[in-house]
Every structure is written in C-alpha cells, then in structure tokens.
Amino acid sequence: MFFHQRGERKHGIMSDIPVDGSRCAGCAADCCRGFFSVALTPEEYALLQRLGARRLEFTLSGRFYLIIENGCEFLCEDRCGIYESRPTICRRFTCSDGDKPAAGR
Template identity: 50%
Template sequence: MPFPRRKTKLHGILLEHPSDGDERCQACGGACCRSFSDVEVTWEEFQRLRSLGARGLQLSLSGPHRLIIDYNCEFLIEGRCSIYAARPEICRRFTCAEASGTAKAHQNESDGPSTGSPYRPAVIDQPLIAP
C-alpha cells in the first residue's frame, strides 16, 4: 500500500504592494483562500464584490468592511479564483512560499533598506498547508 502524498507546508507572505501577472497562483490550489476567516476590504471593493454576487460581506460603520471567507472563499472554484482580475487588494498582495526557508529569506530582506523587490513581507508570515 503506497503512503499518502505529503502536503506541502507554505508560509503566507503579505507583500508591500499588489503584484499581478506572475506565477504565484498557478499551482497552489488556493491555499491562501482557505487559510483565513475574513479579509478587510475597502468600500470600493465592498461594492465591487457585492456586484459580483458576494454573500459573505460584512458592512461596518465603525471599522473596516470585511469579506467573510470562513476558511474557504466563496470565489474559489476548483482551486482557482473566479474573480482573479477583480479580487481585493489584500488578495493581490498575498503570496505563498514553501516553508523550506524561502519565507525566512524574504523576512530577512525586510529587515534592511528597500531593494525594490515586491517580495518584502509587510505584515504577516503565516504557516499554511497546500491542498
């Protein structure tokens, strides 16, 4: 009997600036979309998501608006973002790296002066599990 396939351990990294058009999301299967309870969205993003049919929106009069993901974003279909071109900025800023030290290397880059690299973590470095 063969052993079950091991899941890849990833670290989630929030970039300083949005990054589109690279290979980040090609093979991950939506690990980041399954790793959070909710994400903050701007009013403009709230309206855009509502027009796209989002059911998990939370309006706030005193703080940030939120898209409730509940550890499985409603826009994730077959491991891919169905609103990729219209996704919120927080999603555009998020990337994953294998836990084999890549995230630590990115973390060390953020300790010094800016190198212009978009892969400087700004807020979080969170363990994730890829499907």
C-alpha cells in the same frame, strides 16, 4: 504561517505592492481557505456586492470584510473566479513553501 490541507507548511507574505501571481498557477488556493476574512476598501466591498458576494461584513467600527472561512465563495476548482477583480489584499498576498520566504520578497 498556515497549513495546506495535506499538512504542508506554508508561509504567507504580504507585499507592499501587488505581486505577479505566478505562484498562484500551481497553488491549491491555500490562502483562500486559510484565513477567517480579508479586509476590503469600501469600493471593493461595493464591487463584490455587485458581483454577488453573500459573505460580506460591515462592522460598527466602519470596516469592510469578505468572510472566507472554510473557503472563499469565489473559488472555482481551486482558482479565483474573480481574479481580475480580486481585492487588493489578495493581489498583495503570496506564499512560500516550508521554512524559506519566497525569493525576492
């Protein structure tokens, strides 16, 4: 669970497959501000590096991350500036309002 800046409670849901993103249209990019980092594949890491990411992390354990604490660097006016190239974890994430999970998830 995470909280929107206005104190509204949201529930994050990680789908097994990418979701359609229809909830993103009316969202204030809560998930892009509500976590410390997102895990990346090596290919996603390389793509984000080519796209100019400055907050990438490669750990000694061989894991790749994009640090999004305090907001993802690719946010542009509450919208994903790399929506078509966003990482798989971003494609699989969705949220619901309040105490109810998103329908069909």
